[in-house]
Amino acid sequence: MQEPTINALVSPEGSLEILSNHEVNRLKDRSEGGLYRLFRQCALAVLNTGVETDDCKTLMESHADFDVRLVPQPRGLKLELINAPAHAFVDGEMLRGIREHLFSVLRDIIYSHSIPQSAAGFRRDDPEDLTNLVFHVLRNARVLEAGRQPDLVVCWGGHSISQDEYQYSKEVGHQLGLRALSIITGCGPGAMKGPMKGATIAHAKQRVKNGRYIGITEPGIIGAEAPNPIVNELVIMPDIEKRLEAFIRCGHGVIVFPGGVGTAEEILYLLGILLHPDNADLPFPVVFTGKKENAEYFEMIDKFIRNALGDDAAKKYEIIIDDPARVAQTMKKGMKEVETFRRAMQDAYYFNWMLKIDPVFQLPFHPNHENMRALELHRDQPVHLIAANLRKAFSGIVAGNVKEDGIRQVQAKGPFEISGDPTLIQPLEAMLEQFVAQNRMKLPGSDTYLPSYRIVSGAA
Structure with missing residues (x-):
């Protein structure tokens, strides 16, 4: 059965309201070097927020007649959507959260592609330039908040998890939220949604009014993991390597739930960086956690890591089984250690400049x-x-x-x-x-x- 669609003219929601003629032309450019195809793909993924699919190709093919067009206005800019999924609207009006995400996509695609062209001497193979690109994209998205003490917990885990595993991730998020900690995930379903959902309830209980639910993704993955509805700050990084760097530059600790190959990729990225000698004394709490039924899963992960990277790699994380409160307490304690270290070293709370990342990871x-x-x-x-x-x-x-x-x-x-x-x-x-x-x-x-x-x- 063909899914209902809607044609709509959408006004900006906060992120980006004006574009230069050059930017408009790049977004309209349907050639290989243009940005139209990339923008259309990410826009369609955002319009499917809440729809569980992990096949970007199928998503694109099922909405082959979808189109998005820029409509210049005297006061700024609007987007014309042709054959947009109807579930993104209520009574003909686009859901506000989806509208925010749609213009976040526009903002980040424009910005991340303009920096390499506009920055004098920018080199795509220079580690410092690549880190600066990550910083500038995050700053432009207003993710980096000066003066805010460390409180951002990165949560990684599978989009394809059982209901019990999802419930556990939600309980962990709830315990984090009770301690006024905020959440960063890959923005999709499963273990990316659960901690955010748990934290929202806890933040309400604690009257935390500035709780943050940051979703960081990239164009190649967003179609497979459309943003979940709880994300209130969405960032599209140019590629997977910059997405991973963004997680650990602006996050202050990491929790890993059970997952598949994507989660294994994230674990190896993180451990490979933390094992660099320059990062030996840098506090960065890492916890692997799951239900009792997941104990064997984490034994497998731990055994794989020890075999591949040695026992020193296993010292970089703690495995906590079936104890959400202890996970949150460990993270809260880790935040204090991060804060003390950053203050002593006069490093920023909002961006981990001291972290050494070998170019092979960038x-x-x-x-x-x-x-x-x-x-x-x-x-x-x-x-x-x-x-x-x-x-x-x-x-x-x-x-x-x-x-x-x-x-x-x-x-x-x-x-x-x-x-x-x-x-x-x-x-x-x-x-x-x-x-x-x-x-x-x-x-x-x-x-x-x-x-x-x-x-x-x-x-x-």
């Missing part, structure tokens, strides 16, 4: 068959590079699972091939098999998972 990895086959998955390299290359392997699987370009590549050429040292590859394969068995690759109720990857035996 430069975009483009998943394709050639790059996936070329990954250096062996032990004859520093531990942070092992983490970086494993992160890329998971990133490629995510792309093949849910990103439009990755799905098309896998459909055209078959699964991505992954090979390397058996002592790394065999545990990787075993963990991936468990993700599939536990239905952590696709949303419950969807079709049987068809692997986007194939493990190829490597030399011992």
Whole structure:
């Protein structure tokens, strides 16, 4: 059955009200170098807020007749939406939260693409320039608040989780909210929505009027994980690497719930950075948590990390099972340590400038068959590079699972091939098999998972 659609003219909601002629022309440009296709894809994802899908390609194809056009006005700008999903409206008026997100998309796409062009000497391979780009996008989105003490907890976990796991993530969020902590997630469903939902109730109980529910995403993933309705600050980073850097630059601690390959990618990114010698004394609380039924899951994750990165990596996180209050207490204590350290070092509360990030974690990895086959998955390299290359392997699987370009590549050429040292590859394969068995690759109720990857035996 064809979903009902609406044609509408939408006024801005807060984020961006005026554009230059050059910006308008770029957004209208439907060529390869233009921004029209990118803006249309992200706008459509936002209009599907609350709809649970993890297939960006299917979302785009099911709304092939959707269009978005810029309409200049004497007082600014409006968007004309053609065949927009009707569930984004009530009585013909767009839901205010969705309207905010729609113009956040416009704001971030314009800004993140204008900085490299306008900034003198900007280099896409320079670590300092890339960190400055992350900073400027976050500042332009008004995510960075001067004077606010550390209180932002990053929550990572799967979009494809059970109802019990979702309820647990909500209970953790509730305990965080009772302690006046705010939430940053990838903005989607599942373990990204649960902590936000729990925190909203707790903030209401504690009369916290400035609670923050920040969603950070990127164009390749937003169609697979449309923003959940609780997000009140949405940011679209240019790519997955800048999204991950944004999480740990503006967040003050991380909680990891059970998840699949995307969560594994995030864990490896974080640990690879925290293992850098320059970050040895930098306080950054990390907790892995889940229900009693998830104890075995985290044993598997812990065993994989210790095998791949060594026991020192396991010292960077604490595993807390079935105790939401203790998780929140650990985070609250960690916030105090972060605050004390930042004050002593005269580093900003709102952006972790002191964190050392190796360029290997910043430069975009483009998943394709050639790059996936070329990954250096062996032990004859520093531990942070092992983490970086494993992160890329998971990133490629995510792309093949849910990103439009990755799905098309896998459909055209078959699964991505992954090979390397058996002592790394065999545990990787075993963990991936468990993700599939536990239905952590696709949303419950969807079709049987068809692997986007194939493990190829490597030399011992």
